[in-house]
Amino acid sequence: MNTVNPAADPTPGAPVPAEKGVLIGDEERAEAAAAPAPAGRRARRDGAPAAQPGVATTGDTSQPVVRIRGLRKSFGDLEVLHGIDLDVHAGEHVVLFGPSGSGKSTVLRSINLLEEPNSGSVCVDGVEYGPGLPGEKGSGKPAKRGKPIELRRKVGMVFQQFNLFPHLTALENVALPLRSVKGMKADDANRKAAESLRQVGLLQRAAHYPGQLSGGQQQRVAIARALSQDPKVMLFDEPTSALDPELVGEVLRVMHELAEAGMTMVVVTHELGFAREIGDLNVFMDAGVVVETGSSELFDHPTDPRCQDFMRAVR
Ligand SMILES: Nc1ncnc2c1ncn2[C@@H]1O[C@H](COP(=O)(O)OP(=O)(O)O)[C@@H](O)[C@H]1O
Ligand SMILES: [Mg+2]
Numbered sequence: 001m002n003t004v005n006p007a008a009d010p011t012p013g014a015p016v017p018a019e020k021g022v023l024i025g026d027e028e029r030a031e032a033a034a035a036p037a038p039a040g041r042r043a044r045r046d047g048a049p050a051a052q053p054g055v056a057t058t059g060d061t062s063q064p065v066v067r068i069r070g071l072r073k074s075f076g077d078l079e080v081l082h083g084i085d086l087d088v089h090a091g092e093h094v095v096l097f098g099p100s101g102s103g104k105s106t107v108l109r110s111i112n113l114l115e116e117p118n119s120g121s122v123c124v125d126g127v128e129y130g131p132g133l134p135g136e137k138g139s140g141k142p143a144k145r146g147k148p149i150e151l152r153r154k155v156g157m158v159f160q161q162f163n164l165f166p167h168l169t170a171l172e173n174v175a176l177p178l179r180s181v182k183g184m185k186a187d188d189a190n191r192k193a194a195e196s197l198r199q200v201g202l203l204q205r206a207a208h209y210p211g212q213l214s215g216g217q218q219q220r221v222a223i224a225r226a227l228s229q230d231p232k233v234m235l236f237d238e239p240t241s242a243l244d245p246e247l248v249g250e251v252l253r254v255m256h257e258l259a260e261a262g263m264t265m266v267v268v269t270h271e272l273g274f275a276r277e278i279g280d281l282n283v284f285m286d287a288g289v290v291v292e293t294g295s296s297e298l299f300d301h302p303t304d305p306r307c308q309d310f311m312r313a314v315r
Pocket of ligand 2: 104105106237
């Protein structure tokens, strides 16, 4: 198989498409600072009223990329999500935060059907993947009901644990699902994988095995793997929680750059400084419900006592 010669980057002729993706290098960073915001990046809607009462939303009225309504999930007899309503629009960055066990991971996992909702609607890109809403059943609405395999092509997920194959190089880890999920030819998959590694600043490590990479670098490979599928939305479940403190910054930096490049993102994180920077909509969850939502204001002036307690505890 074709491998990328790490020494070839970033010399001209490296087997990587020339067009710009997410901006990573220092020169590119400087360019990005001078350039107007990409089209996908939405202006902050600080203080924007919710479009529908009870729905966690920035108030954008376009069709959401992810629309969740009445999502309930039980494990055995224990219901852990008690009806979640959330909209994520194109280019938005939604932060989920709250105490351990509040249901954040279950919401994320329900968005790509790693957990099957017991009831409620999970609509991604206009297609229903959950059981749907009462009244919609049998009525033929929405017209399209998607398959999990199609959903997973649209939704990239990054976990706390990187889940890389130890016997595959960074490039192969990214290229493998491009071949198996997207059905790409080896050459095309390798080219695309190299481009994705470049986007996370790791093209020079393409031939390295996970054991030769730091935890931060491994997580960036995992981000490249998700990114390479050209997802409509990326889900991050505490992507820096397993990292040594000195490695957190490089992963947050890559996520920040993805956000600035207009990627639609839902991020579960305890890094509230980061959340404050990227969060267009911040959603505080407790005990399986959305308790409070808002712009970055939420971090300074939470109104619900449970959110106030949480903010005090993490400060
Ligand atoms: N596979 C599972 N089986 C049983 N209970 C689960 C499972 N996954 C999550 N839970 C429970 O669901 C609740 C919400 O968990 P989770 O979504 O992981 O919360 P968070 O991510 O906010 O910490 C917790 O009480 C947790 O113990
Ligand atoms: Mg969790």
